[in-house]
Amino acid sequence: MTQSRSSPAVRIQLTPMQIPEALPVGGLTFASTENMDAASCSLLLHPGHPSEMIVHVENFKSRPLQVNLSVEGNFPSEWCQIITDGNEIAPNKKMDVSLYFSIPDTFFEDQEAINSGKKDKLTLNFRSLVTVHIDQGTDNEEIHRSEYFDLYIRPYTAYMEFLPILYREIDFIGRFMKIFEQAFQPIIDSYNVMWANLDPLTSPQALLPFMAHWVAWQVDSVWDLQQQRRLIRRAVELYRWRGTRKGLRLYLHLYTGLPLDEHLPNEADKHISITEPFGPSFIIGDAQIGNAVLAGGQAYHFVVRLRSNISSGIINEQLIQRIIEQEKPAFCTYELTIENPPS
Incomplete structure (x- = not known):
């Protein structure tokens, strides 16, 4: 949790719902206390998986305040959605606002920067801050800003769960493990669902003649697809x-x-x-x-x-x-x- 600059009117606190275990640093530098503190005010984003940043706005004045929030940063505005229950904060009370971040699941595939012939690097790290407008449009209008927080876009990899916590704190290893996951995970997934390919009710249609041959069942075009699946599956029982x-x-x-x-x-x-x-x-x-x-x-x-x-x-x-x-x-x-x- 991080606190904004001191303000006589309001105090802004940010609480990320998904904290990155590793920060992007040069080389294989292990996490330090400073890096852990920096990570606690950053938000980790996985394409296709939503994440939230909770904004706590506390009213220090003895009168109700009308507040409006906006998010500024070097990322597309459609990535962030502000969700709030209202715009008024009672005296000495606190209001929670949710910043709902959603990155397209095709983020890495749609990037023009990774096309051949491009020299630009793919941008994975962004900065942002929250701006609070108090009594907007009146003579008492005030503007308060939170501290900057970082957004780190990383591909999700389940392989990091097999590593000791010490290695999870290295950003490079997470991206490096994603290469192996993309190479081997399709094979593992195919093996895990192999049973479905061997069940006539769920197997691909192209495999049905092969499976019918296993049980000496003659495939007839007079049967529709679902009837053929049921007959092949229970052919041995029909023989019995x-x-x-x-x-x-x-x-x-x-x-x-x-x-x-x-x-x-x-x-x-x-x-x-x-x-x-x-x-x-x-x-x-x-x-x-x-x-x-x-x-x-x-x-x-x-x-x-x-x-x-x-x-x-x-x-x-x-x-x-x-x-x-x-x-x-x-x-x-x-x-x-x-x-x-x-x-």
Whole structure:
């Protein structure tokens, strides 16, 4: 925290919210007490990451003061935004004003000074001060200025956290470590998200044919992208349950998006219903001529009924038949009923 010049009317104090650990000095000079004091009144800025300087204005007079703040410095004015709750300070009270600094995240890329053929150096250090106008526009107008404070623009580097505190206090090492971070961090980031490239639900579209080959799944253009992702991801499970009611229901669920309704005990109430039409078997004494059926129904026959909804859309009947023919045992017969939502 730093204090402004003495003033009979007000006192201005500055509190940076992000203090630089190192100051730009020549060579590998380690931090001294003077450098630490200078750093405490400076503000560190990272492109793309906002930072704040809090301005405390204390009123020493016995009457309320109307104050207006402005920021002066050798940096673009759009970098700083003044945020305050009001303009009046009660007698012997204090008002806090926030200077919100925001540097474009493309600061280093957009600098014309680093283009080829330029001899100018890239400016990373700026100076600024706060000007307080008291009772502006009246005969009692006063102007008070704070002490100068420095703005240091540095690229953010997480690699500094791996160094001892002694080396973090050297500005050159921070910028030097950023070179290694830009070179190696993309490789580390790719390794950290490798799992997403190996999951069909999140992998790039170009990798889907390769992943389908892993599980011997034939990619068909009739399926949209999301259906292909779900089918490839659960291909092994479909192989395991092929020829069963569970496997057919799972396949139809992945295509149509209809719920499995595993919590419903009654098969006929499910959105994907697969039933076997068994009737009462032949019972002596209860049978009537013309309606007695031996074995109670048609052998190896099942009925598939799909109850669509608005969210799932219209179901392609030909594709459903193709799925059933592929998944059912060869000796089975079936009936298909699709209840599409009314248009």
